[in-house]
Amino acid sequence: MQTAAGSTISAELRQRLAEAKRVLVLTGAGVSAESGVPTFRGGGNSAVWKGLPFDVISSGAMLERNLPAVWEWFDYRRGVLQALKPNAAHETIARWQDRFPELTVVTQNVDGLHQLAGSRNVVELHGSIWRARCLVCRLVHEIPREGARPEACRDCGNAVRPDVVLFGEMLPAGAFEFAAQRAADCELCLVIGTSGLVYPAAGLPEIAKSAGAFVCEINPEPTPLSDLCDEAIQGKAGEVLPEL
Numbered sequence: 001m002q003t004a005a006g007s008t009i010s011a012e013l014r015q016r017l018a019e020a021k022r023v024l025v026l027t028g029a030g031v032s033a034e035s036g037v038p039t040f041r042g043g044g045n046s047a048v049w050k051g052l053p054f055d056v057i058s059s060g061a062m063l064e065r066n067l068p069a070v071w072e073w074f075d076y077r078r079g080v081l082q083a084l085k086p087n088a089a090h091e092t093i094a095r096w097q098d099r100f101p102e103l104t105v106v107t108q109n110v111d112g113l114h115q116l117a118g119s120r121n122v123v124e125l126h127g128s129i130w131r132a133r134c135l136v137c138r139l140v141h142e143i144p145r146e147g148a149r150p151e152a153c154r155d156c157g158n159a160v161r162p163d164v165v166l167f168g169e170m171l172p173a174g175a176f177e178f179a180a181q182r183a184a185d186c187e188l189c190l191v192i193g194t195s196g197l198v199y200p201a202a203g204l205p206e207i208a209k210s211a212g213a214f215v216c217e218i219n220p221e222p223t224p225l226s227d228l229c230d231e232a233i234q235g236k237a238g239e240v241l242p243e244l
């Protein structure tokens, strides 16, 4: 079947959507693209900040070398995000909580837009731009959407860092293991708006597929995960998801 935007959705996927009880959604930067959040990769380009490729500025090595520069990059991005709203893709995924008995939303995004759309219990594999974490006692501080971020830990006074997972850093304890368990248990796995290049997140669709799930990708471009998928819908998340 053709969507209004011209993508094709198979009868098999429609049936799977109608019957599935345990659904895992894995999202990446592409799900927020239609809200105006720049992606990291895609369209042949990679994000650059003041001449630094994002995988240099968003790295554990840079954090150790120049914490103020890392904060400047994240302060800039929070400033951009302040004015942005969830799009039809985030809203559709939030509505799926009432459609599927067990929905697990796993995101690589740090922008908080799934939660703003109403999704609950989102598994944030790469942390959140809306939190800071103490370098010493690890206390997590919420950063208000409007207003200043903490300059220092309110408990011990030491420096804080963005509570995000930078390249070369470990994911939050238990987050990937939980997501991997849900991937192994799901019947339907939807992989939405990710380039599928960053591990371990990109390993989740393979876990789902190996365990027998139907795996479907929604992305305007093919990715390294496309061949593994049972179905790849080429289209924008904000246009395709409301049609599913």
Ligand code: BJW
Binding pocket: 027, 028, 029, 030, 031, 033, 034, 039, 040, 041, 042, 043, 058, 108, 109, 110, 126, 164, 165, 166, 167, 168, 169, 170, 171, 192, 193, 194, 195, 196, 197, 198, 199, 200, 218, 219, 220, 221, 223, 235, 236, 237, 238
């Ligand atoms: C649309 C759309 C629309 C556009 N609708 N779609 C195995 C081999 C080699 C290296 C490794 C390995 N395993 C692990 C590693 C190291 C590394 C890694 O994966 N490197 C690879 C690049 C090779 N992984 C790590 O370092 C991870 N840690 C780890 O594994 O710890 C253990 C370890 C330590 C040391 C060594 C080895 C192991 C941590 C990864 C943390 C990633 N962090 C970032 C930055 C977060 C902070 C920040 O925001 O700055 O997370 S990197 C960046 O990429 C960000 C994203 O979450 C992540 C994924 O990107 P995503 O979401 O897929 O976005 P894009 O931009 O790549 O793609 C957008 C897609 O949307 C495109 O496909 C478009 O077509 C599509 N699109 N419009 C639908 N409208």
Ligand code: ZN
Binding pocket: 134, 135, 136, 137, 138, 139, 153, 154, 155, 156, 157, 158
């Ligand atoms: Zn502290």
